[in-house]
Amino acid sequence: MSPRLRHLSTLQNLPRETIERLLDRAEALRDACAHGTRKLEILKGRTVLNLFFEPSTRTRTSFELAARRLGADVVNFDLGFSSTSKGEELFDTLHTLEAMHLDAIIVRHKESGTPDELVRHAMSGVSVINAGDGNRAHPTQGLLDALTIRQHRPDFENLTVVICGDIQHSRVARSDIHALTALGVKEIRLCGPTTLMPAAEEFPAVQLFDDFDQAIAGADAAIMLRLQKERMASIDLPDEVAYFNRYGLDKRRLALAAKGCLVMHPGPINRGIEIASDVADGAQSRILEQVGNGVFIRMAVLNEVLAR
Amino acid sequence: MSPRLRHLSTLQNLPRETIERLLDRAEALRDACAHGTRKLEILKGRTVLNLFFEPSTRTRTSFELAARRLGADVVNFDLGFSSTSKGEELFDTLHTLEAMHLDAIIVRHKESGTPDELVRHAMSGVSVINAGDGNRAHPTQGLLDALTIRQHRPDFENLTVVICGDIQHSRVARSDIHALTALGVKEIRLCGPTTLMPAAEEFPAVQLFDDFDQAIAGADAAIMLRLQKERMASIDLPDEVAYFNRYGLDKRRLALAAKGCLVMHPGPINRGIEIASDVADGAQSRILEQVGNGVFIRMAVLNEVLAR
Amino acid sequence: MSPRLRHLSTLQNLPRETIERLLDRAEALRDACAHGTRKLEILKGRTVLNLFFEPSTRTRTSFELAARRLGADVVNFDLGFSSTSKGEELFDTLHTLEAMHLDAIIVRHKESGTPDELVRHAMSGVSVINAGDGNRAHPTQGLLDALTIRQHRPDFENLTVVICGDIQHSRVARSDIHALTALGVKEIRLCGPTTLMPAAEEFPAVQLFDDFDQAIAGADAAIMLRLQKERMASIDLPDEVAYFNRYGLDKRRLALAAKGCLVMHPGPINRGIEIASDVADGAQSRILEQVGNGVFIRMAVLNEVLAR
Numbered sequence: 012m013s014p015r016l017r018h019l020s021t022l023q024n025l026p027r028e029t030i031e032r033l034l035d036r037a038e039a040l041r042d043a044c045a046h047g048t049r050k051l052e053i054l055k056g057r058t059v060l061n062l063f064f065e066p067s068t069r070t071r072t073s074f075e076l077a078a079r080r081l082g083a084d085v086v087n088f089d090l091g092f093s094s095t096s097k098g099e100e101l102f103d104t105l106h107t108l109e110a111m112h113l114d115a116i117i118v119r120h121k122e123s124g125t126p127d128e129l130v131r132h133a134m135s136g137v138s139v140i141n142a143g144d145g146n147r148a149h150p151t152q153g154l155l156d157a158l159t160i161r162q163h164r165p166d167f168e169n170l171t172v173v174i175c176g177d178i179q180h181s182r183v184a185r186s187d188i189h190a191l192t193a194l195g196v197k198e199i200r201l202c203g204p205t206t207l208m209p210a211a212e213e214f215p216a217v218q219l220f221d222d223f224d225q226a227i228a229g230a231d232a233a234i235m236l237r238l239q240k241e242r243m244a245s246i247d248l249p250d251e252v253a254y255f256n257r258y259g260l261d262k263r264r265l266a267l268a269a270k271g272c273l274v275m276h277p278g279p280i281n282r283g284i285e286i287a288s289d290v291a292d293g294a295q296s297r298i299l300e301q302v303g304n305g306v307f308i309r310m311a312v313l314n315e316v317l318a319r
Numbered sequence: 320m321s322p323r324l325r326h327l328s329t330l331q332n333l334p335r336e337t338i339e340r341l342l343d344r345a346e347a348l349r350d351a352c353a354h355g356t357r358k359l360e361i362l363k364g365r366t367v368l369n370l371f372f373e374p375s376t377r378t379r380t381s382f383e384l385a386a387r388r389l390g391a392d393v394v395n396f397d398l399g400f401s402s403t404s405k406g407e408e409l410f411d412t413l414h415t416l417e418a419m420h421l422d423a424i425i426v427r428h429k430e431s432g433t434p435d436e437l438v439r440h441a442m443s444g445v446s447v448i449n450a451g452d453g454n455r456a457h458p459t460q461g462l463l464d465a466l467t468i469r470q471h472r473p474d475f476e477n478l479t480v481v482i483c484g485d486i487q488h489s490r491v492a493r494s495d496i497h498a499l500t501a502l503g504v505k506e507i508r509l510c511g512p513t514t515l516m517p518a519a520e521e522f523p524a525v526q527l528f529d530d531f532d533q534a535i536a537g538a539d540a541a542i543m544l545r546l547q548k549e550r551m552a553s554i555d556l557p558d559e560v561a562y563f564n565r566y567g568l569d570k571r572r573l574a575l576a577a578k579g580c581l582v583m584h585p586g587p588i589n590r591g592i593e594i595a596s597d598v599a600d601g602a603q604s605r606i607l608e609q610v611g612n613g614v615f616i617r618m619a620v621l622n623e624v625l626a627r
Numbered sequence: 628m629s630p631r632l633r634h635l636s637t638l639q640n641l642p643r644e645t646i647e648r649l650l651d652r653a654e655a656l657r658d659a660c661a662h663g664t665r666k667l668e669i670l671k672g673r674t675v676l677n678l679f680f681e682p683s684t685r686t687r688t689s690f691e692l693a694a695r696r697l698g699a700d701v702v703n704f705d706l707g708f709s710s711t712s713k714g715e716e717l718f719d720t721l722h723t724l725e726a727m728h729l730d731a732i733i734v735r736h737k738e739s740g741t742p743d744e745l746v747r748h749a750m751s752g753v754s755v756i757n758a759g760d761g762n763r764a765h766p767t768q769g770l771l772d773a774l775t776i777r778q779h780r781p782d783f784e785n786l787t788v789v790i791c792g793d794i795q796h797s798r799v800a801r802s803d804i805h806a807l808t809a810l811g812v813k814e815i816r817l818c819g820p821t822t823l824m825p826a827a828e829e830f831p832a833v834q835l836f837d838d839f840d841q842a843i844a845g846a847d848a849a850i851m852l853r854l855q856k857e858r859m860a861s862i863d864l865p866d867e868v869a870y871f872n873r874y875g876l877d878k879r880r881l882a883l884a885a886k887g888c889l890v891m892h893p894g895p896i897n898r899g900i901e902i903a904s905d906v907a908d909g910a911q912s913r914i915l916e917q918v919g920n921g922v923f924i925r926m927a928v929l930n931e932v933l934a935r
Binding site for chain 1: 368398414
Binding site: 352357358376377380381383384387586587588590596607608610611613614 | 676700702706725
């Protein structure tokens with residue numbers, strides 16, 4: 012059996028067995044919550060702290076709900092987002108929190124690698140969980156996307172998944188690629204404006220596309236990424252309408268995909284930019300299932316790292 | 320028996336029986352809390368979320384305390400008040416929260432009608448509770464005011480109640496009028512500067528006054544409204560002193576009311592503008608009783624909408 | 628036995644017996660938490676509210692953890708720090724909170740004396756705990772510093788303690804002096820720039836120094852104070868490097884102190900200004916022990932004031 016995780020910083024290099032254990036746990040916890048007892052006591056008496064250096068109400072709330080449903084206490088350590096907190100200042104904050112005997116720190120930071128630095132500098136038994144660092148990793152998003160796909164298509168070895176948008180700056184894309192690769196997905200395709208694509212050597216096993224019609228042809232799942240509006244300037248396109256025409260998911264394009272292609276997005280969606288409203292709200296959309304799975308995945312991760 | 324409420328958006332058109340049930344429940348919960356066990360377990364395992372698009376520490380805290388005293392978990396979904404969140408964006412937020420399996424959403428929004436739009440768009444079993452929308456409704460305030468009056472004067476059919484101030488922009492006034500009308504109050508009088516009065520046809524059964532001396536004469540309860548300072552510009556009065564002289568409640572005016580007239584205000588009070596300090600702090604003031612009743616009313620409403 | 632405290636505003640004039648009882652309680656609670664059950668139920672059903680008019684994530688979090696570990700609910704009454712809330716406005720806020728039936732209010736305010744004013748105006752059984760007021764008092768910091776010293780050197784009657792930095796504006800220094808004086812410390816020395824020293828008559832029993840080499844000679848504990856950067860203008864020194872050279876704690880100076888001299892700082896530290904990094908992280912540093920003791924001291928104080 013793969014060893015229990017004490018931290019979760021990235022999915023990169025995690026064995027398939029570990030990822031499957033987390034997905035299985037998420038489903039077991041979902042079932043446990045559904046049967047009347049909405050609140051479990053698995054982590055009763057444990058304290059989890061949200062340390063967010065970037066605002067993200069949705070992700071923070073998802074972690075907060077996950078921790079509370081396991082019976083843990085949650086503290087929001089609200090630094091104000093003016094604080095950059097790097098280097099010694101960040102480690103002093105870490106050590107201060109450790110001295111207060113917290114069990115887990117959930118961290119979001121705009122600098123890639125921050126969670127690993129916290130793990131390296133941690134002096135106590137605290138667990139560090141990455142809630143998104145720079146462009147690098149958003150492991151719970153990768154897991155919840157994998158779980159959402161598995162619930163519909165457990166036959167990963169047959170699947171083609173396309174990820175479309177600003178791949179270069181997307182920690183979601185990276186964690187999705189890590190999870191889906193480990194789970195044995197047949198083919199991963201990345202599509203987006205050339206200036207927003209990763210270097211070819213970063214993901215040698217994936218296929219890169221500029222033409223979304225080609226990329227989505229025959230795909231079993233399409234993961235659309237949120238476009239940060241400030242990126243428009245770096246793309247050779249006049250406006251968001253042009254972006255949607257090139258890289259947006261509408262009905263016509265969805266018809267090019269395999270039958271029943273799963274439509275996914277990490278949210279919040281920009282309607283009419285990444286995705287057409289009728290597709291976002293359509294029968295193939297799994298976007299709200301992703302949100303629901305997010306809470307269960309975060310419960311599974313907290314349960315994994317905080318198990319005694 | 321009137322059907323159980325699943326949401327609470329407005330008191331308008333609620334049957335008297337429903338309002339009385341909520342007031343009775345509030346008193347029963349107050350008694351249950353008073354006997355040693357300050358925290359009940361009626362809503363254990365349920366999760367309530369505060370979704371405030373306008374800041375209101377007092378009201379948010381009152382709801383938070385109410386939910387916790389019933390054993391529920393409370394999450395503050397802090398959007399920052401820069402977010403306007405309207406239309407599709409608002410409904411996407413709603414659906415995201417529903418997908419996280421929340422039991423109730425307590426919403427405050429500056430646009431009238433927002434809670435009803437949330438009810439209309441809700442896809443799951445979530446309950447929506449209005450904590451104030453635009454000028455339209457603040458139903459828990461209406462209920463707590465009715466409860467405060469009933470504790471002193473249960474003989475509604477004999478009562479004259481005057482509401483004074485900026486009626487036009489007051490969701491408190493509207494919810495008070497709805498509650499007191501349903502409960503059979505004999506006479507409701509509205510008083511305020513002409514430019515801040517509602518259209519005569521909005522409340523055909525009430526009496527409108529410009530002269531506060533006449534309006535308060537013989538009244539059994541006086542509900543003073545908070546004056547938003549930015550409204551002064553629209554009133555034909557030079558300053559706040561002049562406002563107080565025309566529409567403020569001081570000892571002389573209180574003496575014109577019926578003996579024992581209840582002095583009420585939704586808070587926070589502007590001393591010397593709406594109300595003289597000695598009256599706010601005097602023997603007839605029920606302002607702090609209103610605050611105390613607010614927590615019990617909100618417990619009753621949460622209990623009503625979340626009962627299984 | 629010294630009477631139970633109902634409030635904690637300052638350590639000034641508290642009897643030694645009371646201070647020792649709080650230190651003993653903190654250690655008993657630490658032991659109780661360590662044995663498996665991290666969460667006690669001593670204050671189950673009680674509600675504690677953080678009323679912070681100055682931001683302080685660390686202190687607020689320490690109080691929040693303390694209250695939760697005793698089983699209490701915690702509400703953060705977040706006024707935004709634009710609010711000054713003085714005089715009548717402050718007392719109306721107090722009375723509103725009392726009407727909501729809170730058990731304790733933890734207050735931080737930039738005006739000295741605010742907690743005492745709240746105690747004077749409180750109408751109900753609410754307990755007021757000072758989390759720092761102006762330059763005057765930070766009693767839980769004084770207690771946690773005393774506890775940290777006692778854990779290493781319980782022989783207070785033999786000890787020399789030096790406090791160095793901006794004494795004049797430091798509520799930490801004042802509460803430390805009150806605690807250590809009550810506990811019978813042999814000698815207290817204060818050191819800092821002349822313009823940041825208190826008037827000689829404020830603490831007649833302590834010794835004042837300008838030369839930190841002299842002040843630290845033979846000391847058993849050195850409490851370094853945080854330098855607020857805006858104070859530099861009032862000191863006759865060109866920059867922070869010059870400040871560190873005159874008043875900073877480095878290895879050379881620590882060697883002048885008694886063997887095993889405890890190195891302390893209320894945090895957050897400014898490395899290279901008040902203290903050298905190798906000293907802050909060195910074997911004699913008790914800075915993180917202070918943080919840990921802070922939670923237990925706050926548990927002890929909450930337990931004291933809220934005991935039935």
